[in-house]
Amino acid sequence: MLETSGLTVRFGGHVAVNAVSCAFRPGTLTAIVGPNGAGKTTYFNLISGQIKATAGRVVLNGQDLTALGAPQRTRAGLGRAFQLTNLFPQLTVLENVRLAVQAKAGAGLDFFRIWSDRRDLLQKAEAILETVALADKRDASAASLPHGDQRKLEVGILMALEPQVFMFDEPTAGMSVDEVPVILNLIRQLKQDPSKTILLVEHKMDVVRELSDRIIVLHNGELVADGEPEAVIASPVVQQAYLGVNPEETEAV
Numbered sequence: 001m002l003e004t005s006g007l008t009v010r011f012g013g014h015v016a017v018n019a020v021s022c023a024f025r026p027g028t029l030t031a032i033v034g035p036n037g038a039g040k041t042t043y044f045n046l047i048s049g050q051i052k053a054t055a056g057r058v059v060l061n062g063q064d065l066t067a068l069g070a071p072q073r074t075r076a077g078l079g080r081a082f083q084l085t086n087l088f089p090q091l092t093v094l095e096n097v098r099l100a101v102q103a104k105a106g107a108g109l110d111f112f113r114i115w116s117d118r119r120d121l122l123q124k125a126e127a128i129l130e131t132v133a134l135a136d137k138r139d140a141s142a143a144s145l146p147h148g149d150q151r152k153l154e155v156g157i158l159m160a161l162e163p164q165v166f167m168f169d170e171p172t173a174g175m176s177v178d179e180v181p182v183i184l185n186l187i188r189q190l191k192q193d194p195s196k197t198i199l200l201v202e203h204k205m206d207v208v209r210e211l212s213d214r215i216i217v218l219h220n221g222e223l224v225a226d227g228e229p230e231a232v233i234a235s236p237v238v239q240q241a242y243l244g245v246n247p248e249e250t251e252a253v
């Protein structure tokens with residue numbers, strides 16, 4: 001289980017995330033919603049270790065991660081999509097995934113030597129490419145892929161690392177109409193695995209409604225609502241939080 005307790009960060013005099021205590025169970029997809037500037041991405045950054053908390057703790061399965069940097073948190077089981085620093089633009093799609101598979105298997109990064117010995121790792125990488133619908137682009141360089149395919153590749157690399165927690169911050173942002181369903185399908189697939197905890201920051205309420213088991217609402221850095229999707233969406237606090245912020249969001253809620 002992932003838990004934040006009293007998680008807080010101040011930027012100068014501004015408290016961007018204010019004493020947020022919340023626990024996220026495996027087998028649950030939690031959507032984090034709230035108006036622009038509510039602190040959603042900052043909360044993600046605090047969990048994944050991109051920024052250091054002013055106060056509070058981040059704990060995964062009883063292990064206190066608060067003092068650790070982002071790479072160490074990834075190793076501990078926190079996987080944040082689209083923040084990967086281990087995507088190699090000049091390598092092919094397959095090579096990128098196979099390096100992640102090898103890293104996870106503890107087989108190191110010497111893929112010329114290890115690859116020929118470890119057929120199982122290659123097969124795993126190929127299976128992941130099938131899952132993320134990139135098998136037909138396995139020999140293309142990562143840099144040559146269109147934006148949507150790069151995002152799929154990043155999800156594939158993340159899957160190869162087998163984190164316990166998957167964090168998606170607006171996974172469909174900037175994607176074409178054709179690409180959106182592929183990413184949403186991937187998230188649906190991940191949801192089938194009861195050992196995975198999924199966190200999703202998403203503005204599109206139809207996506208939130210469909211995918212989430214639970215919604216938490218941040219407003220001015222504070223956790224102001226937490227519960228089952230329909231109840232949270234209908235709650236006065238959410239209606240109020242969205243009012244006047246952005247007509248699109250108001251409509252969506």
Ligand SMILES: Nc1ncnc2c1ncn2[C@@H]1O[C@H](COP(=O)(O)OP(=O)(O)OP(=O)(O)O)[C@@H](O)[C@H]1O
Pocket residue numbers: 011014016034035036037038039040041042043
């Ligand atoms: N590094 C930073 N330095 C100073 N202020 C920051 C920093 N990062 C975020 N903030 C401020 O913290 C607040 C929360 O921002 P954050 O990006 O987390 O909101 P959000 O809910 O993700 O918004 P959006 O939906 O627009 O992405 C905002 O007022 C933002 O300006």
